[in-house]
Amino acid sequence: MSTYQPTRPGDSRLHYTGVLVAGDASDTVGDSLRPLGSGFFVAPFLVLTARHVIDEVSEQFHGCPIHEIVGDLKFGIDFSIQHARHGLMHWAVMGYGYTPTIDVVALWVELRDPAELPADFTWELPTLSLAQARVDQAVSALGYPHSTHRLDEQGHAKVGLIPHESSGIITTIHELSRDRVMLPHPCFAASAATKGGMSGGPVFSSTGYVIGVVGSSFELGESDEPEVSYVSAIGPAVGIELRHTAAQVTAATAPYLLQALVDDGSVRAVDRFTSVDATGTVTLRIPA
Secondary structure, three states: OOEEEEOOOOOHHHHOEEEEEEEEOOOOOOOOOEEEEEEEEEEOOEEEEOHHHHHHHHHHHHOOOHHHOOOOOOEEEEEEEEEOOOEEEEEEEEEEEOOOOOOOEEEEEEEEEOOOOOOOOOOOOOOEEOOOOOOOOEEEEEEOOOOEEEEOOOOOEEEEOOOEEEEEEEEEEEOOOOOOOOOOOOEEEEOOOOOOOOOOOEEEEOOOOEEEEEEEEEOOOOOOOOOEEEEEEOHHHHHOEEOOOOOOOOOOOOOEEHHHHHHOOOOOEEOOEEEEOOOOOEEEEOOO
16 A cells, blocks of 8 residues: 655654755846755765756756766756754755666765854765665655745745655566666666655665665556556666765765765665775675
8 A cells, every 4th residue: 555645844864855956057046946856865965866857957958968968057956955953955066976877866065055064963864775675565755746936025046845755565676677768777666656856765665774766657547556656776876986076975086986985884875785896896795
């Protein structure tokens, strides 16, 4: 049985899950801002989201995916979270890690508002489970399907964050891809109702680990069958190449794989995972 409901305001997962908003780079007022989708921190200053969320805004402004852009970006992206203690916090996207073979992208961000992290701010981050998901496994998705944008009386842009969560079970596993066009990447189907705006949000196992990223959903009209949502597997994201280094996170020399952040503990992960040594040799580790 699947459920879809608002997330309680005090949920600690909202301290690392937020909404992505994009606008024209030359817009100093906020008229062009629009919510794109959801995302979540996996390390300080590093956010994961769905690749198609970023490519959609890139196509709008440049007519191509973000990795094909030549020259300066015509748009800017903010990532916003509603923190229970520190209120609304805005982060500017400064760089990205991208691979066209999966529907997950990594975004480097820096704090925009407030100007500095509060003295008592602590990073509350999820733990990823890199194991293969299982059919009939219970899952829940978190995201922002009903975000709003408006200008206040002073002309300042205001984004309303309305988090929702959806639960269900995994019905099908696609280890390599579901098809060659719509979902040509590792993913799984779940009987959870994910709405527009939730794309890019985290998908949790019943033990609280992140096992995927919200991808797409299909409504079945008048059918009695539950809505089907597709989730990108989180495991392949360790292969994302990062070309921007946040000194606060890692001393690794760019470019490097997100796996390096798993290996040094910057990204918390359990279960099956790989390790890449200095020669590029990949070792698969399976806990006993």
